[in-house]
Structures are given as structure tokens and as C-alpha cells.
Amino acid sequence: MEHKIRVAVIGASGRMGREVVKTVLKESDMELVAGMDRSSGPIDLGTMVGLEPCGVTMRNDIQQALTEARPDVVVDFTGPHTAVSHTKLAIELGIRPVMGTTGFTPEGIAELDKLCQERQIGGVIAPNFSIGAILMMKFAAQASKYFPHLEIIEYHGDQKLDAPSGTSVKTAELISEVRGELRQGNPKEEETIEGARGGYYNGFRIHSVRLPGIFAQQEVVMAEKGQALKIRHDSYDREAYMPGVALAIRKVMTYSGMIYGFEHFID
Amino acid sequence: MEHKIRVAVIGASGRMGREVVKTVLKESDMELVAGMDRSSGPIDLGTMVGLEPCGVTMRNDIQQALTEARPDVVVDFTGPHTAVSHTKLAIELGIRPVMGTTGFTPEGIAELDKLCQERQIGGVIAPNFSIGAILMMKFAAQASKYFPHLEIIEYHGDQKLDAPSGTSVKTAELISEVRGELRQGNPKEEETIEGARGGYYNGFRIHSVRLPGIFAQQEVVMAEKGQALKIRHDSYDREAYMPGVALAIRKVMTYSGMIYGFEHFID
Amino acid sequence: MEHKIRVAVIGASGRMGREVVKTVLKESDMELVAGMDRSSGPIDLGTMVGLEPCGVTMRNDIQQALTEARPDVVVDFTGPHTAVSHTKLAIELGIRPVMGTTGFTPEGIAELDKLCQERQIGGVIAPNFSIGAILMMKFAAQASKYFPHLEIIEYHGDQKLDAPSGTSVKTAELISEVRGELRQGNPKEEETIEGARGGYYNGFRIHSVRLPGIFAQQEVVMAEKGQALKIRHDSYDREAYMPGVALAIRKVMTYSGMIYGFEHFID
């Protein structure tokens, strides 16, 4: 019988944590061995996510739980404040960290890479585990070599505070590396309503739509005479990130060192 | 045998004029009886548009041609500078004018309406003969009663000088009559790139995309928790206006007076 | 102070029932006065749906609970097997039924209408409470007068057993009433892969896409030379039905008799 990957989840009762728990319970090559949350009672993790009881009870003490459960991999979406300390703790215990957050400096990542190399374990830090979003960005950047005239339209919920979205700016950066400096449109163009033409980024435009009921969507529209190429990714809920988390759990078993950015797992 | 509608076209060698000539030649209940263009040689109108010769030769003198050809209807897309004088001339000759242009004052229209009533003929003046665009606007306005959270995204060619488009502003006006004053989005929303959130109109946003190869497209995206309703009209070229012109030619045969706005023909 | 509408929910722990409970708790002009489910323990209904406790405890005996709670309106999505008896019980108690189900005969509806008239209360029976879906169908039917060339593409989850969807067939029926008998396409058309051209309905085609992660989406694509009109409704989850349920709760307070079909509430 093949060895299952033993997985622990920090922040298991959070919105992302619950999705990760469900994913680990469902994937046949993974075994949930621990779930931790500072502010949660001793509930069975399966019951918590609406599945069958799984025999793993939520714990509050991360270090003790990790030490006892001896997972291969720990998944943590608790955010930037706890990210550095949790990552170091995991590596010290020989556990591969899958960190879904920002909040690391380049120097910090270099140090964590060194620690992973020493322990001969893999790890990954990524602000976004969406395979679909990564593919959309890659394809848009590749296509911009042939379709340099383009605009980005991104859609999020109407209570989102910032515009444009992080993903759209990241997309714009990746496109700019390929596309160069072309300034689109007619130089004499005028807005009769200010802002109608969207946000200017390196020669092209980003439009941010904010409406209730939308989780995260983005379309890159590219056009030349006689044709248009459209690459669109729609996320409906947090489940969209789970195939990426599952892929990361499997990948960190296969190398040594700390990788920053989920895109390195996608070819 | 049923009487065919006798149609004359002013500005017949212009881009819209050629399309109108083609339409009249193809519709079985219409007969092309005259084509006029101040700056065009005496070419056969059928040949000019790439069809079979039709026996009607382009003329330069509008008044003389109309007097001799005795059309039921005259179609004119030559623009605001000539619109008033051509319309008056037509009515005086008892010919029903179908005018595809702006440039009329409310007083001017009232006067033309009186003249039409006296002669007991119909006429129509409209800046836009696109049935699809009219339907898009009507449906968006109707739906906004139930879906007040919405944004408009319009797409035109990259050399268009003004943003947002006239159609999108007209759509926004019609929506506002139904929707009222709701201000969408989070009041603490911030743009990290100026203009990303689009142009503000009465509580909602209009986004203008400008790309090569696009003639005229518009989507009204309406969303509430758990659902979205999208109404989109794409025009690929001037042919898009022809079903509306044909409808107008038939309609002006059926009433007396001058109608302003093509939307009155669409129920 | 205005009187709040007193609402009871039958099948309150079901997937639709929970959404209805949430809706009633959130709407400021409604008051949740009872929740019933045959197989559920005595949990607080607010707690059950992840909101604050609301002081209303789930009950098993529908008749007793309705008699004691004296609601104005009862909402019931429990399905065809229980629909008739629950509706009759509600009317006998003078409670307005909002029934989200099929399973009624025309004769049965006529009888329920008579009972409602006698009690001078309103009621509604509808298989679909989605305002967006109703608008999509209405708009598509209206537009088909001018755009008779059209196809329907509907998207549902990959485990749905039947194709095409009920909504797409209903849309096709409504369109056919307006559009007549036009048979689209080239009569010499041939499929090199059987079924590629979709399902034939009265001269046009319906295409059923089945993919994981999709709840319910439908697009009616209408096209003529030079233009296309697209009307699309996307539902992401059961929340999409709640504005319609809320509207129905308010509407049944305003008339006497039994209405079949939610479309009668939408103008």
C-alpha cells in the first residue's frame, strides 16, 4: 500500500481552513492528521465541515499538536501576522509548509529556503493558489506578444475596498514584460465622464466592476483588426483554490527548498 | 399585385447610403426609384454596391430627382448640416422622410410634425436605427427595477475620440428613470489606479473599452446575491442598422406626423 | 409602526428552507414566527442558519405549529408529494401559501383558487422563483419578434440527469409563441459528429452544456446580419431565488386567489 501524505491544517475553522480540511478528507492520497485553531472547541473536524466524523479533534496548541501528529505537510491560510513564525516552527519540526499568504520579505524567504534545504524538505509560499487564475495570467502574457492591444476587466463583490484587484495588477505586470510599451488608443481621446476609460497601466487600461454576488472574475480582452481573443477566469467561491492547494501538498513532497509563488508549479 | 414602396436614397454613395441602397434592392416589398449624391458620377446604383445593375442611375440634383422619381419615402443619412433642408424639401414634395441623424431642435421637430400632419404623411428622425441596441436599452431599463445593482461596459474601436459612448449614456438615462438614486459600492472604496472604477453616472459606473477591430458592443451587467443578468448587443458593421431602416420605411407609410426616436417603432 | 408580515417556513432545515429562513430573518418588513421540519430536532432557527439566535425553535408538527404561530404567510419548498395537502391545510387556517414546487393539476389549482377566494387570501404556486430567469425568458421572447434567428445554450452541473433543462424548454415555448415557425439554417446542413447541432425545437436549437461547478446558467443568442443580441442569466446558488421568494411573500398579502407561475408578479 502506498504511503498517504499526512496533512495538518492550521486555522482549520477559518473559511479557507474548512475548505482545506474538506479537500484533505476527500483526496484519496492524503490523510488528515491534525487540525488546529486557537479559538475553537474540541470538535471533530469531519463533523465541523459537514462530512462524516473523521476521528481528528480540533486542538488549540499548534506546536504540541504538530509534534504529536507528525504530519508530512502543514497547510496554513491564517495570514501575514502568523505566517513567519508558523513557517519556521514547521520547518524546525521537519514538516513541509504550504503557506497561503503574503507578508514575507525577500530576505525572509531566502532564509526559509536555506532552512528547508538544510532539513531537505520542500515548502511553498503563495498569495494565490488558483490554478485557473495562474493559467489566465500566463496565457494573457503569452498572447500579448501577438495581441498587444488589450484591456483587462475584473469583477469582484461590491464591498471590496480596493480597485483594481491584486490579480489584475499582477496580470498587467506579466503582460508588460512581454508586450513592451505600446500606448493604445487615440491620443486625442477625451472622457466626457471622468474615469470612463478605466485605470491606465503601461499603455493599456484596467476596468474594475464591483457588484453584489460576484466572488472573483477577470477577463483579458485582446483585439486586432477583424478578431478578438478573450481569456476569462471566473471563481465562484473558495473551492476554486482547492485543486491548487492539493497540487501544492503533493508537490512539496518532491523537492528541497522554499518556493515563492504558486505559478512555478504550473507548466 | 401589391404596390411596392418607392424609395429614394440621398447620399447614396456614402457608407450608410450604400447599405441602404443594398437593402432597398433586396427587400421584395420595396423599389429603388432614385439615388442622389452631390459628388458622384452617373453610375448604376446596383453596380455601385456590387449587385446586378438595377437601371437606376446616380443623380446630383436632389430636388429634380425627387420631383421626377416621385418616391413614397426618402432615406437620408447625410448628417446634421443638410438634415433640416432635406427634410423640408421632402415634405413639401409629399415624400415621407426617414432621417438618420441628429441636429434637430425640439421646435424644429414640432414644425416638421405640423408640416407632416398637413400633408398627411409620416416621417421619422432618429440618431440610431439599431433594433438590437434599442432592445438592449429597453430590457436593461426594465430589469433595473429588480436588479438595481449594475454596471455598463461598452466597447468601440480604438480611434473613437469620446468616452463613454452616446449609446451607453442613453442607456444610463433610461435606466435612471426606472432605478432611482441608489449609490452602489462601498463608500470607503479606493482606487489605487485612478479611473479603475470607471465613470460615475447616477450611482453606477460606465466602462469604455477601446480596441482595434471593434465596431460597437455594449453589455449591461446586473447582479444580486447568487445571480447575474447580462444583456449584450454586438454590432459588427453598418449592416446592423438595416433591419431598422427597412422597418422605418414600412412604418412611415402607416401614420401622419413626424416621430423623433426609433424606439417608438419597437414594442 | 407598520405591521410586519408573519412568516412560517415548512421544510425549514432543507437546502431551500434554510435560505428562506435567512431571507425572512434579514428582511426588515418580515418576522419569522415558525419553522417546521419533520425530521429535525428543536434547534433555534437563527442558530441553524449561522445567524444570531432568533427565539424561534424548530417544530415537527406542522398543523399544531401553524395553528399556534398564526402566520400571515407560509413558505414551502418540500416538493410535489406534500404540496397539495400542505396548501390545503394552510388555506383552511387562513394562511397564504407560497409553494415552490410542481405537482399540481389544472383542476387542483382551480379548486385551490376557489378556496383562496372564499377565504379572501392570496396564494402562489411556482416551480421557479428566479426573477432573473423570468426576465431572461420574457426578454428573449419579446426580442424574437425582431431577432427570429436564435439558439439557446444552457449550462448546468455535470451530474444533472436530463437535457435540455426545464428552463430552456420553457424559454423555447415562450419564444415560439412570438416567433412562429421559421426553420433556421441551411437545409443541406450535415453533422459529421452526431448531435453537434444540438437539440431541435420548433425551428431552432438548444445546446446543453454539463460541467462541474456550474449551478444554472443560460444564454439566448440572437443574431442577424451585422449584429447579435445576447441575453444571459447566471445563477451561482440558491440565494438567487430569494429576492423572488421575498417578492412573493409581499405580493400574496395584496390579492385574493391562487396564482400559478411566478412570472405574473414580474412586469
Place this chain on the structure above:
Amino acid sequence: MEHKIRVAVIGASGRMGREVVKTVLKESDMELVAGMDRSSGPIDLGTMVGLEPCGVTMRNDIQQALTEARPDVVVDFTGPHTAVSHTKLAIELGIRPVMGTTGFTPEGIAELDKLCQERQIGGVIAPNFSIGAILMMKFAAQASKYFPHLEIIEYHGDQKLDAPSGTSVKTAELISEVRGELRQGNPKEEETIEGARGGYYNGFRIHSVRLPGIFAQQEVVMAEKGQALKIRHDSYDREAYMPGVALAIRKVMTYSGMIYGFEHFID
């Protein structure tokens, strides 16, 4: 001054031929040196396409015109019947052929490759010069590694005789090389209208929409729990092929041998 690429066009008065003439006249690194069409009078090629006269007059004798004009490259979209003889003639004269057609056997291509190698010139044969369509196919195939659940929806004019389109089948083949054999959907699925689920290809479905006014569009919809990735290419007219033809004209100057398939020029 840099040498311009001398280009001749066979079938210059055809629909594709005219577009190629326009493209060559507009590209600053190309020079139109000959245009040939068996059935066309001695018109100036610039005048024919609605541009300024260019001083190149249409000729009927291909061999003589090519011999006298000494082009670097000849472009030919005249079709399978003439493709082989025109290609051989071009190579014999040391002119690089850009052939937009099918109708070559693998043996024939191998022979032409040998002839090109001997003359140390490049050539290309391709049924489709659309850069956008190639990118759509490549991206869809790449993404299907991560998004194996997918369906193809293609849109063409309502007079097209065959369904599904060649491009959609080519896309399906490329996807199948990556995706393997997964059979989508519920095995108990049933069609209440035959064909609703589309054409079956290797575990997934192709839907062919046929409507007036549509030139060529295709969308590959890929979905997993919580997300969808959509890759769409819309062609509005023959201009869509011109960037690809221009790219091919430049590319054939840079290698020896005959390449089959335009996709080899796109990275």
C-alpha cells in the same frame, strides 16, 4: 535602406486575395510586385482594393508574371485544385510559396520540402493563418491538463454546411493529446430532445451554433468545482487572417524547407 520583401499574389481579385493585396500595400517592409488572376481585367491593384493606385496591374498569366516580377514570396489562397502546381512552379522559379489551403498529401509535402531545401528557400502550407485561433487551441490544450472537464462551443454563419467546424475538431484533437480519456457527465444522463448534449468527442462535447451574421467564433469552456476558465476567439471577417499572412511572409525569408501548419510559427 533595408531591402523590402517583394511579394506577388495569385488569385488577387478573390476575397482572400484582395485582403492580402491590402496587407502587402500597407506593411512598410513589403512591396507588392505582382498580382495575378485568371479571370480579371488589367485593373490597378491598389484601385481594386479601394486604396491609392499602386502602379501594379493585374495580370492573367501566372508563370510569365512571376518570371518578370521576380518576387521573393508568392501568396496563394486559390484552393486545393491549383495548390500543388502553383507551389511547384513557385519553387522552380526560386520564389517562396505561402499557400493558404488544404489538398496536399504527406508525400507531396515531403517532396516539396525536398525541392525547397534544394533551392534553399522557405515555404509554408497552412489551412488556417489565424494567430488568434492557433493561440486559442494551444491554450485550451495546455489548460486541459488541469481542467479536464470542458466543452467546446463554436459559432458560424447559418449557411455553413458542416458541423462541427474544422477548427473545433482540430481543437478537440489537440486537447485529447493532453487530456487523455476522461468521460465527462453522469452515465445515466438522458436527452429528452435528441442532440441537446451536442456531439461526443473522446469524452467531451462539441456544440455547433449556426446563426446569420457570424463569421467564426469559438469558446472552450473549462470548469471545475468553484471556477471556470474560458478561452474564446472571435473572427469578424477575413482581415483576421492578415497578421498571420504577414508573419508567414516574413518567416519564409528566414529558413529552408517546406513547413506544414501555421502553428509552427507561433510560440
